[in-house]
Amino acid sequence: MSTTIAAEPVSWPSAPAVAAWGKQSVPTRVGLALAADPEHISTARRQIAAHLRCWDLDHLVDDATLITSELVTNAVLYGLAETIMVHLAKCGTATDPQLLITVTDECPAEAMPEVASPASSDEHGRGLYILQCLASRWGTATGHGGKLVWATLAVNAPEHDPETGAA
Secondary structure, three states: OOOOEEEOOOOOOHHHHHHHHHOOOOOOOEEEEEEEEOHHHHHHHHHHHHHHHOOOOHHHHHHHHHHHHHHHHHHHOOOOOOEEEEEEEEEEEOEEEEEEEEEEOOOHHHHOOOOOOOOOOOOOOOHHHHHHHHEEEEEEEEEEOOOHHHHHHHEOOOOOOOOOOOO
């Protein structure tokens, strides 16, 4: 797994990527507008899980919902917004399909998230560390009065060695 922190999110899916994924009758991206309320964190998880199952990406539900939960929680706690936007999209290429998750809030650019090293007794501060461990890539971007945090997950699971269990 390689983690890349970049200023620009992965682009939305191109027409060839959509065709390679098939099922063109199913949207290749979805957006959710949520009130910046802790009660809507579970709504975001449920909606992301439902869309992934619709896209036959059940194997990504656990990681994608955990990433979404962490990003939405950060946006609710630190985003200074009334509304948080969550987007989910199929992107990448036919040989390297990716799932893109973005969360946008109205947090000022000088308050960009950073991976912390919390003490073992700390109750908070592990969200971006979890994101870093699960995502194939992630990053942040600013613009139009807010910030966007994005993460990608590889759609194709890495092959495991049956003898060692390693990827």
